[in-house]
Amino acid sequence: MTASVSRRAVAPRVDGVDFSAVRAEFDLPTGYPPDAVPVADSRPTRRDATDLEFVTIDPPGSMDLDQALVVHRTDAGFRLYYAIADVGAVVAPGSVLDEEVRRRGQTLYLPDDSVPLHPREMSEDASSLLPDRVRPAALWTIDTDPAGTATSWHVEPATVRSRQRFTYAEVQSAVESGTVHPSLTALQDLGRARRALAVERGAIELALPEQEVVADGSDRGGWRLEIAPRTEADAWNAEMSLLTGMCAAAIMLEAKVGILRTLPPPGASDVEALRAVVRALGLQWPTGASPGQVLAGLDPSAPTTLAVMTEATKLLRGAAYVAFDGETPEEPDHSGIGGPYAHVTAPLRRRVDRYATEVCLAHCAGTAVPDWVLAEFADLPDAMRRSDSLASKVDRACIDLVEARVLADRVGDTVSAVVLRGRTGKRPAEVFVPEYTVVGPCSGDPAEGTTVTARVGPVDVATRRVEFSVG
Structure with a gap:
């Protein structure tokens, strides 16, 4: 949709933007304590999964590669192997590194650099799923039926070796030209099947313009605002992450211990307000359709769609992290996704994923959840809320600064x-x-x-x- 509302192929540039004021305003950390270092792999046993031909899909230039995947068809439907960097095995509870990670919460991305959750030597090297490196991972094996519905799932410690790294644009181009990597031959079909199931569940996806500040590549160090590119390959890859997060939530709910990402159902007044906007713009709301189904059916090229999507942001208020031990939450669902969901796929960049993964590993292995994980549950939801808020404010401040300079x-x-x-x-x-x-x-x-x-x-x-x- 974003290309349809863009009137310029290249947005205006601006030189000499200094983001240090943003760093100072939000008191962002500038370095790591010298003794904040990872330890040796603490897992006693791992599956050797280096025979699986994993690949990664990430934005250009990314070095903190959390995920690698293999997806293919089976006689019963599809199988997804999803390898996630195993942070929990190398960050010792109570260590200097652990305390620094607790303070940071997540990686913060600024246009000129990032403030990483973990030391770069770890997040961009020793623990990153870079090509041709054997790495410790939490390996998910997820089977689905032909329609993409998950039928079985399991996670275990493993060692993996990625074969190749791709950008979203490279995967999209390969699919269109029929030259896609063998490990991704079924990504398109499973991704589309999962998206269709999401619409059936009433999941809400907002196709709003996502601004980003990018370097223009000139010697003068200029910057410009662009709409974040989003290909179909982005969406297919996102569905693999969402599938894994939903399986993680299922494990936690079965174990009656874990931490979920939740979102309450939209209020009746917000749904009615959206209906009113749809009617006022001369659009149709089919009988019995959920808000997510209405949004999915809009013309992505129409200016009216931008207005409807903007109004629909009100449906996604109240996101939270809910930790539980012994009793399942009264409202475990994430209404934007259309079911229970947990963050487990980005541990190099987001603190909560480490603890959620430990719960899933323990339950699948038939062992108790480690005490150091349970001890974090009291503070973790609020800590992640604060971290998410900071990340949003930093991102917005950088965009606002470039907007003001451009105009x-x-x-x-x-x-x-x-x-x-x-x-x-x-x-x-x-x-x-x-x-x-x-x-x-x-x-x-x-x-x-x-x-x-x-x-x-x-x-x-x-x-x-x-x-x-x-x-």
Whole structure:
């Protein structure tokens, strides 16, 4: 959808953006204590799975590779082998490294660098599932029927060796040209089957423009805003992660111990508000269709779709982490996914995945969950909530800074803008300007879902504030 609303192949660039002020504002850590180091592999036994031809799919330039996969057809449907970097085996509970990881919570990504959860020597080398390196992993084996419904799942300690790394664009191109790697021949079919099941479950996927700040590759060190590219291969790969997270949640609920990522069902008033927007824009809401099914059926090229998707963000409020031991949560589901779900696939970048994986490994092995894992449950949900909030604020601050720099010399110019939200009470309208890849508040009373001519300004670089006006 994003390509359809973009009016420029290359967004305007801006030179000399300094993100150090963002680091200082949020007091981001700058280094690791010298004695914060991983230990030797603590798993007594591992399956040797180096015969499986794993590959990785990640953004260009990524070094912290959490996941590697093999997916193929079977007589009964599909089989997914999903190898996840085994962080729990090399981070000693109570160590200096453990304490530093607890303080950080997750990797923070800024345009010019990252603030890693683990030391780079670990996350981008010793524990990363880089090609042609034997690595410890938590190996998931998941079988499905032909429709993609999981029929069995299991996770165990293993050693794996990735054969090749791909970007999403490379996988997409290979699928289209019929040259896909043998380990990914069934990725497209299983990915599409899982997406169809998600729509049936009522899962909600928002296809909104995702801004990102990217280096322009010039000697002057310029930056520009782009819409994050998303291919079908991105979606297929995401479905493999979601499938694994849902299997992890099933294990935890069976064991009656774990930590889930939850999201309450949308409130009736929010669903009705979405219905009202759909009606106001002249769109159809089929009888009996869930919000997720309505969203999945929208025309991705239409400006009205942006407005509906923006309104639908209200359906995804209240995400939380819920830890439990002995009694299952009253509301274990993640309504955006359409069922119970747990984070287990990104332990190099997200702290909670390490503990969730330990629960699953213990249950599948028929052993008790380690005490050091259970001891974290009291604080972990709130700690991850704070970490998620910080990551969101840092990301937004970087984007806002580049937006302000891009438009600082264009105050008074007129631009074409898609109205994402109309004015409500004291809250101004919100518009998306494809020409500059900018989202911002807009004074006046433009109609939701329409394309309008807006004027740029005021713009304040110091406060990272960008505004528009119509009328």
